[in-house]
Amino acid sequence: MNYYPHHIGDFNSATRHLTRIERSVYRDLIELYYDTEAPLALDIDKLCRLLIARSEEEQAAVSQVLNEFFVQATQGWTHARCDAEIARYHGNKEAKSAAGKASAAKRAQKALRPGAISADGQQPLNGCATNQEPEPGTKSQEEASSTARKRAACVDVALIDLPDWLDREDWVCWIADRKARKKPVTEEAARRQLQQLAGYLAEGFPARAVIANSIASGYQGLFPPRAAGRAAPSSRTRQRAEWSSELRDVLAEGRPMREIDMGVIDASH
Known part of the structure; x- marks a missing residue:
C-alpha cells in the first residue's frame, strides 16, 4: 500500500503515554506493515536495522511498542x-x-440490441440474426430457469x-x-x-x-x-x-x- 488513513485522534489517544522516541518508532512500524502488507518479522534485531534504531534507547522502544501494540504470532508480529x-x-x-x-458488459449488451448504431453510424451486420426474438412457446422452461x-x-x-x-x-x-x-x-x-x-x-x-x-x-x-474480559471460547x-x-x-x-x-x-x- 502506498497510502493508508491516519486518524490523528485515535493515534494520539492510544500513544499519549509514550515517549517521543516510542511514538516515532510506532509510526515507523505501522508504515513498514502497510508497505509490506504482511506481519512484521519476529527477529527484533532485524526490525531495528530496518527502522535504523541503533541506540539502546531506540532498540528498547522497538521492543516496548511491539509488545504493547502488536500481537506475536507464528507468522510474525500482527496488528x-x-x-x-x-x-x-x-x-x-x-x-x-x-x-x-459490469459497465463494459452493459455497453457491449446495449450495442447488440435491435436497432443499435455503432460508432461509425452503421447498424451491426448480425443485428437481425442475434436480436431475432424466438417464436412464442419455443423457449423451454429449463432455458428460462437457466437464464434466471x-x-x-x-x-x-x-x-x-x-x-x-x-x-x-x-x-x-x-x-x-x-x-x-x-x-x-x-x-x-x-x-x-x-x-x-x-x-x-x-x-x-x-x-x-x-x-x-x-x-x-x-x-x-x-x-x-x-465482551471485554470474557474468557476465550473453547475449541x-x-x-x-x-x-x-x-x-x-x-x-x-x-x-x-x-x-x-x-x-x-x-x-x-
Whole structure:
C-alpha cells in the first residue's frame, strides 16, 4: 500500500503515554506493515536495522511498542487495525474492478440490441440474426430457469443499496473476504445479512466491529466481538459457531441441507 488513513485522534489517544522516541518508532512500524502488507518479522534485531534504531534507547522502544501494540504470532508480529485497513484496500480494488467489468458488459449488451448504431453510424451486420426474438412457446422452461440463474449470479452484492449506518468500505471488505474463501454471498444472503447487522446494531454492536471481528476470526457468518474480559471460547465452542455459520449460509442461500459431522458427544459427564 502506498497510502493508508491516519486518524490523528485515535493515534494520539492510544500513544499519549509514550515517549517521543516510542511514538516515532510506532509510526515507523505501522508504515513498514502497510508497505509490506504482511506481519512484521519476529527477529527484533532485524526490525531495528530496518527502522535504523541503533541506540539502546531506540532498540528498547522497538521492543516496548511491539509488545504493547502488536500481537506475536507464528507468522510474525500482527496488528488488527493494519490488517483491517489492508483488507479494506483490496476490497475496494476488487469492487472497482467488478464495477468496470459490469459497465463494459452493459455497453457491449446495449450495442447488440435491435436497432443499435455503432460508432461509425452503421447498424451491426448480425443485428437481425442475434436480436431475432424466438417464436412464442419455443423457449423451454429449463432455458428460462437457466437464464434466471445466470441473471442472479451476475448481481454484484458489493454494489447493492446499503442503509445509512453501514459504511460501503466495510461491506465491500466483507464481500471480498467471502469471495476469497470461495464462499461468495448471494443476493438473498446479502439481504439477510443486512438484517442481521441491523439486529446487532440494535444490541449495541456497530456494523464495522461485527464485520472486522468476523473477518479476523475467519467466520463465514457475521458474529459480534466478545465482551471485554470474557474468557476465550473453547475449541468446541468455536466449532459450534462454525456449524451455526454454515447452517445459516445454507438457509440464507436456499441450498439443500446436508449432513454435518458434529463429532463425538461425551455423555458420561
